[in-house]
Amino acid sequence: MADWLERNxxxxxxxxxxxxxxxxxxxxIAWTAWVSMTRSRLLPKYxxxxxxxxxxxxxxxxxxxxxxNLFIFGALFIVVSMMLGLLLAILLDQKIRIEGALRTxxxxxxxxxxxxxxxxxxxxxNPGLGIEAVVRGWGFENFAxxxxxxxxxxxFAIVIAAVWQASGFVxxxxxxxxxxxxxxIIKAAKVDGIPTWRIYSAIVIPSMAPVFLSAFIVLxxxxxxxxxxxxxxxxxxxxxxxxxxxxxxxxxxFSRGDIGQAASSAxxxxxxxxxxxxxxxxxxxxVKRG
Amino acid sequence: xxxxxxxxxxxxxxxxxxxxWLLFAVLALFALFYLMPLFxxxxxxxxxxxxxxxxxxxxxxxxxxxxxxxxxxSSACSxxxxxxxxxxxWNSVALTVPAVALSTLLGAVNGYIIAQWRFRGANLIxxxxxxxxxxxxxxxxxxxxxxxxxxxxxxxxxxxxLVHVIYGIGFTTLFFRNYYVTxxxxLVKAAKVDGAGFFRIxxxxxxxxxxxxxxVTVIWQFTQIWNDFLFGVSFSxxxxxxxxxALNNIVNSTTGVKEYNVNMAAAIIAAFPTLFVYAVAGKxxxxxxxxxxVKG
Numbered sequence: 001m002a003d004w005l006e007r008n009x010x011x012x013x014x015x016x017x018x019x020x021x022x023x024x025x026x027x028x029i030a031w032t033a034w035v036s037m038t039r040s041r042l043l044p045k046y047x048x049x050x051x052x053x054x055x056x057x058x059x060x061x062x063x064x065x066x067x068x069n070l071f072i073f074g075a076l077f078i079v080v081s082m083m084l085g086l087l088l089a090i091l092l093d094q095k096i097r098i099e100g101a102l103r104t105x106x107x108x109x110x111x112x113x114x115x116x117x118x119x120x121x122x123x124x125x126n127p128g129l130g131i132e133a134v135v136r137g138w139g140f141e142n143f144a145x146x147x148x149x150x151x152x153x154x155x156f157a158i159v160i161a162a163v164w165q166a167s168g169f170v171x172x173x174x175x176x177x178x179x180x181x182x183x184x185i186i187k188a189a190k191v192d193g194i195p196t197w198r199i200y201s202a203i204v205i206p207s208m209a210p211v212f213l214s215a216f217i218v219l220x221x222x223x224x225x226x227x228x229x230x231x232x233x234x235x236x237x238x239x240x241x242x243x244x245x246x247x248x249x250x251x252x253x254f255s256r257g258d259i260g261q262a263a264s265s266a267x268x269x270x271x272x273x274x275x276x277x278x279x280x281x282x283x284x285x286x287v288k289r290g
Numbered sequence: 291x292x293x294x295x296x297x298x299x300x301x302x303x304x305x306x307x308x309x310x311w312l313l314f315a316v317l318a319l320f321a322l323f324y325l326m327p328l329f330x331x332x333x334x335x336x337x338x339x340x341x342x343x344x345x346x347x348x349x350x351x352x353x354x355x356x357x358x359x360x361x362x363x364s365s366a367c368s369x370x371x372x373x374x375x376x377x378x379x380w381n382s383v384a385l386t387v388p389a390v391a392l393s394t395l396l397g398a399v400n401g402y403i404i405a406q407w408r409f410r411g412a413n414l415i416x417x418x419x420x421x422x423x424x425x426x427x428x429x430x431x432x433x434x435x436x437x438x439x440x441x442x443x444x445x446x447x448x449x450x451x452l453v454h455v456i457y458g459i460g461f462t463t464l465f466f467r468n469y470y471v472t473x474x475x476x477l478v479k480a481a482k483v484d485g486a487g488f489f490r491i492x493x494x495x496x497x498x499x500x501x502x503x504x505x506v507t508v509i510w511q512f513t514q515i516w517n518d519f520l521f522g523v524s525f526s527x528x529x530x531x532x533x534x535x536a537l538n539n540i541v542n543s544t545t546g547v548k549e550y551n552v553n554m555a556a557a558i559i560a561a562f563p564t565l566f567v568y569a570v571a572g573k574x575x576x577x578x579x580x581x582x583x584v585k586g
Contacts, residue, residue, distance in 0.1 A: 009488040010407035017400050017459055018415050024456045025422040028430040035432065044436075091317055104572060105321045108328075111568035111575065113517035115534045116561040119541050120327040123334065123550055124347070134347050168324065172576055225426050228519035232538055246520075249428045254524065259432060266428040277424045 029270070036263035044259055053264035063265065066243040069155050070272075073244065074223035076159045077166070081219055082212070084163065085170025090200065092171070093178050103175070106168035114165070118232025121161040122148060151241035154234050158226075158242055161233055166222060170215050177211035178204060213280065220276050224269060245269045335359060335555035342550050358551035362559060366552050368539030371528070375556050378536035382516060385447045385532060389454035390511040396455070397462020397507060398500065402492055404463070405470035406478050416467060423460040430457075431524055438525060445527035453525060454515045461514075462507050465581060469503040470496065502574070509571055510578035513564050533560045 005012075036053050038045045057063050088106060092099050109117060124130050127146035135143040147153035147160075181204050189199050227246035234242045236251070243251075245265055253262035330347060335358050337351040345352070364374040404416045434453060435444070443449030473496070481491045522532040531539070537560045541553045568575050 006487060010403040011409060013399055014403045014412070014415065017396055017419070017463070020456055020459065021415075021419050021422050024430065024434070025425060025460075026418070028433040029425065031433040032429050044432075088317075088320060091313060094313060096313075096317065102317055102321060105324050107572075107576065108565065108568055109324065110579065111513060111564045112561050113519065113534050113537075113564070115517075115519050115538050116557045117327075119537065119553060119557040120331050122541070123554065124327055124330055126550075129342065129550070130347055137346055164324065164327070169579055173580060176580060221424065228534070231519070231523075232541070235542055246426070246428055249431075250520075250524070253432055253435075262428075263432060266426070266431070269426045270429045273424060273426050281421070281424070 032263045032266055035259060036267045038260060040259040040263070042257040042259070053260040054268075057261060057264050057268065060261075062240050062243060063245075063248055065240050066245050066248040069242060070224065070244050072155055073159055073162070073226070074220065076156070077162050077223050078216060078219045080159065080163050081167045081170050082215060084167040085215065086174050086205075088167070088171040089174035089178055092175060103168075103172070106171055108168070109165040110169045112165065114226075114228035115232045117161055117165050118229050121157070121164070122233050125157055125160075148234060149238060151238045154238060154242045158230060158233055162222075162226065162229055165229075166219065170219070173211055173215050173218075174208070177208040181207050217277060217280050221273065224273050224276075245272075331554045331558055335362075335551050335558060337551055339547075339549060339551060358549070358555040359559075361549070361552045362540075362555035366540050366549070366556060367546065368536060368543050375533060375536055375540070375559050377529075378531050378533045379559065381447060381530060382533040385450045385454070386512060386515045389451045389458065389515050390508055392451070393455045393458035393462050393511055394504070394507050396459055397464075398466050398504070399492070400459070400463040401466025401468075401470050402496055404467045406473070406475060406496075407488070408475075416463070419460045419463050422457075423464065427457065427520055431520075435524065445525065445530055447530050450521060450525055450530070450532070453521050454518070457521075458511055458514070462511065465503055465507045465510070465578070466500075468581065469500070473499065502577075505571065505574040506578040506581065509567055509574045512567060513575065513578075516564050536560075 034046070034048070035044050037048045037050060039047070039049050039052065092102060096102065125145065125148045126132075127149055130145075132143060132145040135145070147157035185203060186199060189203060194202075225246060226244055227250065230236055230242055230244055230247050236243045236247045245268065249262050249265040249269065252258045252265060326348075333349070333351055334342060334347075336354045336356070337345065338353070338355055338357070341352060362374060363376050365372055366374045400419075404412050438444040438449045438453070443452065477495060478491055481495060486494070516532075517534060518532065519534045519538070522535045523538075526532065526535060537556050540556050
């Protein structure tokens with residue numbers, strides 16, 4: 001008995017975590033998937049009714065806005081963060097003596113809560129007292145920067161705050177990538193008299209493809225899950241102008257009492273995440289095994 | 291390593307000096323961009339409301355006052371409650387400390403088993419856990435709310451701890467597994483031959499080697515849980531909210547005059563613990579971020 005116990009300790013100790021993941025991740029996803037196929041409103045119902053919730057979802061103008069915003073926000077957030085991150089990484093790679101201090105400054109927003117970031121930028125972009133007032137004070141009387149209260153521009157205000165928060169992190173990823181490029185190739189290229197910008201554009205950056213991929217995955221993941229930043233910066237407003245799928249889901253679940261809509265929107269969010277992450281994970285695991 | 295592989299634009303002529311200055315100017319400009327919101331937060335929190343209305347956003351305070359700080363800490367209003375950030379700050383402490391400790395411990399044991407006691411199915415279990423790291427939490431919010439109610443911890447701090455531990459296991463296991471997998475299995479084999487058991491090997495061989503990954507994991511979990519808003523706002527009720535939820539309530543409550551100085555002081559208070567950890571252990575924070583992003 002004692003011997004059996006000793007041999008099976010690893011299994012016994014891993015079992016609770018395994019069960020937890022099985023129930024609270026996979027079981028819960030199954031529950032949400034099930035409920036998304038029912039007519040649940042304030043309370044869940046369990047009779048399957050087909051895809052009516054998804055039909056309602058795709059017919060809802062508010063969801064339409066949320067998905068459009070996700071694509072605008074996601075695309076801009078990812079592209080700008082990557083470009084800024086790459087630029088900063090290359091600039092920092094030029095044997096800067098105070099590199100450590102600059103890195104610390106570029107990266108600290110990543111340690112903040114999105115609620116703090118949203119609060120800070122809401123104040124900085126305040127139309128009456130923020131940047132707009134500062135620039136007008138410099139003599140540009142007609143300068144306008146009221147994106148946070150402009151329904152057409154508010155989503156771009158969120159992009160600014162999100163880029164501010166995450167671009168330093170992308171820089172850190174790229175910097176690590178730059179430093180891992182094979183030194184011999186670079187030296188050989190220099191001996192051949194190839195100019196530095198060509199070394200970057202033809203050798204260094206192409207060899208960092210895996211880093212680009214993981215930066216993309218992380219940023220896409222962040223974009224889809226974005227919730228706190230919107231809540232703190234614009235509250236989803238003006239109106240529904242800055243709703244994202246995550247805020248839509250939350251509103252349906254906790255203030256509208258529409259569980260069916262909440263469940264179906266959550267499932268769509270998961271589908272979007274998986275469409276991006278699964279191919280990546282699959283290739284990662286295959287490389288590991290091979 | 292950094293020294294040998296970085297790739298400088300080699301200065302060749304007099305223009306190189308100018309280029310160097312341009313480089314520094316650009317880097318400094320970006321530093322200003324990243325620092326500006328923090329600077330504005332600090333200066334605004336030290337101004338009076340009158341000065342905020344009449345003065346400039348980027349000006350230093352003419353007369354420094356800490357009034358906004360005491361208000362933010364002990365009497366700022368969110369809705370009808372006017373007790374400041376203080377009780378919620380301690381809520382966050384009370385939920386973050388046990389949640390970080392428990393999830394880190396579980397991750398260490400899981401990682402040790404998966405990496406070193408490979409049995410059939412262990413890798414499948416790991417893949418399933420890894421997958422769980424990626425799900426958008428919206429997909430578990432509804433059943434979790436019902437489950438917490440069912441087991442009687444809805445709206446309580448123990449309930450929130452439970453949620454954070456459950457959804458933290460994936461990442462903590464990943465961190466420890468990836469660290470322990472680099473330790474040769476021969477070590478465990480030799481220790482077994484010498485008669486050491488599962489716990490003895492873990493405690494006397496692996497634990498002493500684990501300080502770096504322990505730091506990374508604790509800091510990662512601390513930052514995640516302290517900064518969490520989604521679980522906090524979904525599974526708490528009046529009185530048990532974490533500090534992020536209270537901050538948002540104070541800032542975005544629609545009643546009364548907007549007290550920007552109080553809002554900024556409250557934001558700094560809520561941000562302080564994670565900023566402090568970043569300042570003293572940034573190395574481990576960055577390692578966690580990059581390890582978390584290059585999964586598998």
